[in-house]
Amino acid sequence: MPAEVEKDIHACLQCGYCNFVCPIQLNPDRGFESWRVRGKMYHLKRYAHPGTFDRLMRRRPEITPEFVERVYNCTACGYCQHVCHANIKFNDRWEQVKEWFVTNGAGPLDRHKALRTRVIAKHNPYDEPHESRDAWIPKTAKRSRNPEILYFTGCTASYRQQKIAQDATRVLDAAGVDYDILGKDEWCCGSPLIRTGQTDIVRDEVDGLVKHNLNEIEKRGARTVVTACAGCFMTLSHNYPLYAGKPDFKLLHLTQFIDKLVADKKLKLKKPLPKKVAYHDPCHIGRHFGIFEEPRRILKSFPKSSYIEMKHNRYDSQCCGAGGGYKIQFNDRAEYIASLRVLEAKELGAEMLVSACPFCVTNLTGGAKVAGVKMEVAELVSLVAESVS
Ligand code: SF4
Ligand code: SF4
Missing domain, CATH: 3.40.50 (Rossmann fold)
Known part of the structure; x- marks a missing residue:
């Protein structure tokens, strides 16, 4: 087991603050403890250090295909790291665990x-x-x-x-x-x-x-x-x-x-936003790097901006479900997660859901179809291109 993972399995307090933020749990059949971050950390800890009862029974939790699948049920959204009370750097740790699986022939899927x-x-x-x-x-x-x-x-x-x-x-x-x-x-x-x-x-x-x-x-x-x-x-x-x-x-x-470019007046947004627009924060620039205000400032720079804020936004944004290799392996589930994000925008009265990542746009477009609602999905740069041309 990688040394940093080994260290962090002891840091986990089993407090459960990570239990209700993981987008995987939005799938109705993925709510059990074994799919949760806390449950996966407990499994890793018991694998590395079997408990007294396990030792008495001469048994040890294994890295089974079922456990490997649970670890790969992750969109790399960074929410568990954000809420973790033990400050565990999950953005790197999950990748290190998967690398360890691959090295030992247990992964990938x-x-x-x-x-x-x-x-x-x-x-x-x-x-x-x-x-x-x-x-x-x-x-x-x-x-x-x-x-x-x-x-x-x-x-x-x-x-x-x-x-x-x-x-x-x-x-x-x-x-x-x-x-x-x-x-x-x-x-x-x-x-x-x-x-x-x-x-x-x-x-x-x-x-x-x-x-x-x-x-x-x-x-x-x-x-x-x-x-x-x-x-x-x-x-x-x-x-x-x-x-x-x-x-x-x-x-x-x-x-x-x-x-x-807009702040330096090298780019002037001339045409208004085409519709009532909500913004979806891509996890990999948002929660991971704190790039929250730049896209919002651009949206607010359109003449007569019709931008509205999502209920879950910035650090509390809900993942679209695409990242971490999740969409590649579990496309239906990824689009189901995206459909919930589209419905959130719909309930707000948005007519268009805008993001700042081509992969989020792809998955949210699939999510709109799954949700069965009329919601245009677009990339922010496309709105800017339309407004400046
Ligand atoms: S990074 Fe992975 S495990 Fe953590 S909350 Fe996001 S999807 Fe769940
Ligand atoms: S929030 Fe952190 S410390 Fe608490 S159970 Fe989750 S991983 Fe462990």
């Missing part, structure tokens, strides 16, 4: 294994040809050969939400930003592999994903990297430094960058 194969073969988890990674780039994009800013697109925007990537370039062009895009030189950032414990090809020092992407970023010479994807943001800002040390560039989420 079947669909997660396919991710690794695809990323090795095609540098993306969607099984799309690498040659078409830059097919989304508009011919009109004003790219620079010596850029100040590099837009890291990510796999979801490159292959599944191409309009979001195109809208990002529309916004950068409208503000006169000196930028470039990696295009085919960009590989998957590694987020889905890290979240599922498959870090070997991410951290490989010869041709791993971290090494490759950092080399390509360095070649472009940009001092600042921006990304619209919350998953890429978390990976580049938290995981890359763990594997490769502090990078030479500054990393910003696109909402932080746009917020500054």
Whole structure:
């Protein structure tokens, strides 16, 4: 067992403050203690240190496939870390536990294994040809050969939400930003592999994903990297430094960058929001990094802003259900969790649910279908692109 996990299983007070925040428990059949953070911590503790009765009975709790499945029932939302009274750093601990499972052949789950194969073969988890990674780039994009800013697109925007990537370039062009895009030189950032414990090809020092992407970023010479994807943001800002040390560039989420462009009057939002809009905080920029106010300031900068606040917001935001490899393995459950978020927005009277992550947008769109309600789901950068053009 990893040393930091071993230390924290003793730190857990079994107080249960984490019991009612985990999005997995929103599934009606996932409420039992064994699915909860407290229950999983207890299992790990008893595995490492069998109790007196276990010793008398000459038995020991095992790392069974059922337990492994429970650990992989996690969206990496960070809520358990946020509420933990013992200050356990769950954002890293769950990944360390999964890495330990993978090392010992106990994990990952079947669909997660396919991710690794695809990323090795095609540098993306969607099984799309690498040659078409830059097919989304508009011919009109004003790219620079010596850029100040590099837009890291990510796999979801490159292959599944191409309009979001195109809208990002529309916004950068409208503000006169000196930028470039990696295009085919960009590989998957590694987020889905890290979240599922498959870090070997991410951290490989010869041709791993971290090494490759950092080399390509360095070649472009940009001092600042921006990304619209919350998953890429978390990976580049938290995981890359763990594997490769502090990078030479500054990393910003696109909402932080746009917020500054608006404040500096380099970008003027001219058209009002199209509908009554509520904002969904992506966990990987919100609870993990405290990027709460920048997207809200942008929304409030629209003329006659019709922005409304969700009941669960900022640190108390409810996860959409997509992250941590959960959607990949348990798509129906992920979309069910998203449907609850959509219904929350609907009850507020919102006509549009906006987020700041292409993967959240994908899952919330599925959630709206599951909920069976009329709710448009959009990316904030698309609203900005529409307003400035
Ligand atoms: S990170 Fe979120 S989904 Fe994972 S165990 Fe903690 S609360 Fe549950
Ligand atoms: S809140 Fe922290 S200390 Fe309390 S039961 Fe949950 S993991 Fe353990």
